[in-house]
Amino acid sequence: MTSTTCYVGIGELVSGRGRTGSVNADSVHSIPNAAILVRGDRIEHVGSEAAVRPQCPADTVFVDMQGKTAVPGFVDPHTHLVWGGDRSAEFNRRLHGATYVDIAAAGGGIKSTVAATRDASQEQMAAKARKTLDTMLLHGITTIEAKSGYGLNREAEIKQLNVMDQLSAEHPVEMIQTFMGAHEIPPEYAGRAEAYVDMLNQELLPEVKQRGTVSYVDIFCEKNVFELDLSRKHLQAALDLGFKIRLHADELFPLGGAGLAAELGAISADHLVHATREHMQAMAKSGTIATLLPGTSFFLRAAYADAAAFQEAGCTIALSTDYNPGSSHTISQAVMMALGCMKMGMTFEQAFLAVTLNAAAAIEKADQLGSLEAGKQADILFLDAPSAMYLVYYWGVNHVSDVVKAGRRVVQERRRVAD
Amino acid sequence: MTSTTCYVGIGELVSGRGRTGSVNADSVHSIPNAAILVRGDRIEHVGSEAAVRPQCPADTVFVDMQGKTAVPGFVDPHTHLVWGGDRSAEFNRRLHGATYVDIAAAGGGIKSTVAATRDASQEQMAAKARKTLDTMLLHGITTIEAKSGYGLNREAEIKQLNVMDQLSAEHPVEMIQTFMGAHEIPPEYAGRAEAYVDMLNQELLPEVKQRGTVSYVDIFCEKNVFELDLSRKHLQAALDLGFKIRLHADELFPLGGAGLAAELGAISADHLVHATREHMQAMAKSGTIATLLPGTSFFLRAAYADAAAFQEAGCTIALSTDYNPGSSHTISQAVMMALGCMKMGMTFEQAFLAVTLNAAAAIEKADQLGSLEAGKQADILFLDAPSAMYLVYYWGVNHVSDVVKAGRRVVQERRRVAD
Numbered sequence: 027m028t029s030t031t032c033y034v035g036i037g038e039l040v041s042g043r044g045r046t047g048s049v050n051a052d053s054v055h056s057i058p059n060a061a062i063l064v065r066g067d068r069i070e071h072v073g074s075e076a077a078v079r080p081q082c083p084a085d086t087v088f089v090d091m092q093g094k095t096a097v098p099g100f101v102d103p104h105t106h107l108v109w110g111g112d113r114s115a116e117f118n119r120r121l122h123g124a125t126y127v128d129i130a131a132a133g134g135g136i137k138s139t140v141a142a143t144r145d146a147s148q149e150q151m152a153a154k155a156r157k158t159l160d161t162m163l164l165h166g167i168t169t170i171e172a173k174s175g176y177g178l179n180r181e182a183e184i185k186q187l188n189v190m191d192q193l194s195a196e197h198p199v200e201m202i203q204t205f206m207g208a209h210e211i212p213p214e215y216a217g218r219a220e221a222y223v224d225m226l227n228q229e230l231l232p233e234v235k236q237r238g239t240v241s242y243v244d245i246f247c248e249k250n251v252f253e254l255d256l257s258r259k260h261l262q263a264a265l266d267l268g269f270k271i272r273l274h275a276d277e278l279f280p281l282g283g284a285g286l287a288a289e290l291g292a293i294s295a296d297h298l299v300h301a302t303r304e305h306m307q308a309m310a311k312s313g314t315i316a317t318l319l320p321g322t323s324f325f326l327r328a329a330y331a332d333a334a335a336f337q338e339a340g341c342t343i344a345l346s347t348d349y350n351p352g353s354s355h356t357i358s359q360a361v362m363m364a365l366g367c368m369k370m371g372m373t374f375e376q377a378f379l380a381v382t383l384n385a386a387a388a389i390e391k392a393d394q395l396g397s398l399e400a401g402k403q404a405d406i407l408f409l410d411a412p413s414a415m416y417l418v419y420y421w422g423v424n425h426v427s428d429v430v431k432a433g434r435r436v437v438q439e440r441r442r443v444a445d
Numbered sequence: 446m447t448s449t450t451c452y453v454g455i456g457e458l459v460s461g462r463g464r465t466g467s468v469n470a471d472s473v474h475s476i477p478n479a480a481i482l483v484r485g486d487r488i489e490h491v492g493s494e495a496a497v498r499p500q501c502p503a504d505t506v507f508v509d510m511q512g513k514t515a516v517p518g519f520v521d522p523h524t525h526l527v528w529g530g531d532r533s534a535e536f537n538r539r540l541h542g543a544t545y546v547d548i549a550a551a552g553g554g555i556k557s558t559v560a561a562t563r564d565a566s567q568e569q570m571a572a573k574a575r576k577t578l579d580t581m582l583l584h585g586i587t588t589i590e591a592k593s594g595y596g597l598n599r600e601a602e603i604k605q606l607n608v609m610d611q612l613s614a615e616h617p618v619e620m621i622q623t624f625m626g627a628h629e630i631p632p633e634y635a636g637r638a639e640a641y642v643d644m645l646n647q648e649l650l651p652e653v654k655q656r657g658t659v660s661y662v663d664i665f666c667e668k669n670v671f672e673l674d675l676s677r678k679h680l681q682a683a684l685d686l687g688f689k690i691r692l693h694a695d696e697l698f699p700l701g702g703a704g705l706a707a708e709l710g711a712i713s714a715d716h717l718v719h720a721t722r723e724h725m726q727a728m729a730k731s732g733t734i735a736t737l738l739p740g741t742s743f744f745l746r747a748a749y750a751d752a753a754a755f756q757e758a759g760c761t762i763a764l765s766t767d768y769n770p771g772s773s774h775t776i777s778q779a780v781m782m783a784l785g786c787m788k789m790g791m792t793f794e795q796a797f798l799a800v801t802l803n804a805a806a807a808i809e810k811a812d813q814l815g816s817l818e819a820g821k822q823a824d825i826l827f828l829d830a831p832s833a834m835y836l837v838y839y840w841g842v843n844h845v846s847d848v849v850k851a852g853r854r855v856v857q858e859r860r861r862v863a864d
């Protein structure tokens with residue numbers, strides 16, 4: 027028998043509307059004194075409490091949310107969830123003035139994460155990633171995209187994917203998997219990027235495809251790493267095998283990754299700090315989502331992507347944390363909203379859609395996730411705040427007090443200050 | 446009988462040392478496998494668990510912190526805790542492009558908070574501020590400075606102070622009170638700043654002094670608000686009555702507030718975005734703490750104070766949230782540490798001292814608070830993180846899981862993700 031729960035006493039419900047990502051901030055709407063009827067893992071009715079109550083069957087369990095604000099579960103469409111090691115000490119060396127060259131010379135940087143990932147057991151990495159997923163869920167992230175890419179050889183890349191399979195089975199946070207063997211050129215292939223890509227194309231991509239759990243292939247399309255031609259070669263091989271694709275594009279240099287993303291019909295192009303207007307327009311035409319990562323700009327003290335220009339070009343904008351050990355070590359989509367508003371000129375509504383409906387579109391899940399509407403999966407956050415605006419206005423604070431994932435109440439506020 | 450508790454199983458303890466604020470980041474030390482013996486409200490021993498255990502009396506209660514990191518309770522030395530109204534909608538108008546002039550013309554800005562504060566009952570404001578104190582405590586703030594200054598007339602300023610008295614009596618967060626009638630020129634005195642200051646000096650300051658609960662007088666020393674001469678007049682009147690003083694100085698314009706703070710021996714000068722080198726040196730000589738407010742710069746998209754220059758001048762630097770409804774609506778000292786490091790060039794150690802020992806010095810409490818040392822008050826945070834570095838490295842996340850205030854465990858982690 028399917029259980030039916032009605033969340034009542036919702037002070038305000040705020041959500042976008044639709045089954046695809048949207049550039050239209052007007053589609054964010056608000057319902058005061060709202061209720062949400064959930065049957066099994068689905069939303070059955072959303073509306074004012076007065077309208078929803080008569081729709082509730084006799085055996086409905088009513089849960090009084092005592093004036094809390096309801097919003098859709100956050101989606102994070104770009105995370106490097108699984109890795110080994112700890113780079114917090116290296117981070118402080120940066121604060122003390124060490125350059126990337128200094129850090130690399132001391133064995134730090136991405137190479138140290140690759141070494142630690144290769145060394146770690148599957149269970150060690152799963153324990154670390156499980157704790158990260160817990161923290162994400164407590165902050166309202168109900169679905170993520172997660173990439174491999176710190177193994178850079180067959181064994182370690184497969185180990186990362188195994189961790190994702192394991193955690194997908196056991197953890198409430200829903201996970202979409204991306205293979206990113208082309209995250210960096212591994213030490214064994216130094217100076218031989220094409221040989222590495224050929225190995226990935228011939229050996230790893232077919233094996234990864236066989237697993238059946240990996241949806242996307244991603245690549246760090248960047249000057250002196252995987253240049254445009256090599257990126258095209260790798261992504262075309264992925265497309266030929268039936269993967270969908272996404273790109274790290276134009277992060278550090280205007281190489282043209284955004285244009286390549288549009289040309290190949292990528293689902294999402296990410297970073298995009300140096301994307302040209304022409305490529306933005308191409309992305310708008312191809313329906314490639316612009317996933318912007320302001321946390322990385324903050325963490326690296328670098329330039330921010332031009333959200334207004336993407337908006338103007340007609341692109342759909344998503345925001346993501348880029349959670350990773352080196353360039354963006356945070357999991358808070360609310361903080362990304364604040365950075366989007368304060369550093370990239372977004373409005374509240376744009377930032378809100380960028381972590382809900384548009385983020386769901388960036389992983390092709392907008393038909394199921396990203397808004398509170400009848401028929402969608404019941405992924406609901408309750409905020410201990412008088413309005414959704416507090417996600418940005420009262421920033422640096424986690425307002426999420428209760429989380430419903432696929433109809434199940436997986437986080438419930440019980441933490442209180444002593445009397 | 447005084448209870449004795451020993452917190453054991455502390456993975457790492459990180460703290461500054463001393464009874465005054467310090468500019469020396471080397472004074473941040475770390476003890477692995479640590480323990481803290483607390484008797485009543487005091488710390489009796491701090492050290493390695495092996496060293497502390499033999500010091501514990503027979504009736505000691507042992508609490509296993511399971512590898513958590515211990516740091517001193519955060520002190521926030523500059524907050525506008527108590528006010529009425531809600532400016533979140535105005536905030537979004539700003540994101541949509543409204544200027545301060547637009548917002549003021551629509552009845553917004555500080556004037557709207559003054560009107561709402563005058564309208565609110567003491568109990569309404571206490572309820573709002575109580576919730577803020579709860580959130581602060583959950584984020585590890587165990588002591589704050591709180592200012593009046595949204596009433597701007599006798600009745601409403603006294604009402605704010607009454608709320609502070611009420612909450613001081615009932616809430617675990619320790620509060621140091623500041624009278625800031627000179628936060629703005631009230632509408633009744635438009636164009637007559639001096640008449641307002643004269644009223645404050647003759648009528649309100651003596652009455653406030655009588656209360657016995659207010660330690661400081663603060664003023665918004667700023668061009669076109671309270672200029673240098675008027676600021677000096679008000680602060681001198683406060684000193685004559687036996688108050689200590691602090692200043693909002695050189696926030697928007699290099700008026701010279703930092704120099705005035707040094708001249709008058711202010712305990713702290715705050716904001717200081719436009720302070721000159723000469724005035725920094727004067728502050729170092731007078732022992733005036735430089736309280737920097739990076740959250741305000743972030744929220745207003747304005748310039749940041751030059752932390753390195755204050756450091757170079759020999760000033761002691763504290764960090765604060767400047768919690769208030771208009772220019773910095775956050776309570777997270779960990780986020781201030783992150784902004785201090787990423788936007789103001791501070792090291793982890795400098796930022797850590799700035800929210801602990803130096804922040805305590807900014808309210809003249811460094812003899813009691815701000816470090817984990819025998820004889821000091823037992824204000825302890827336990828972080829669910831492998832090191833204190835995670836306060837900045839893993840930013841945007843509240844790592845505080847347990848809080849001990851004056852020996853009492855007032856926050857205890859019970860919030861968990863469902864199995």
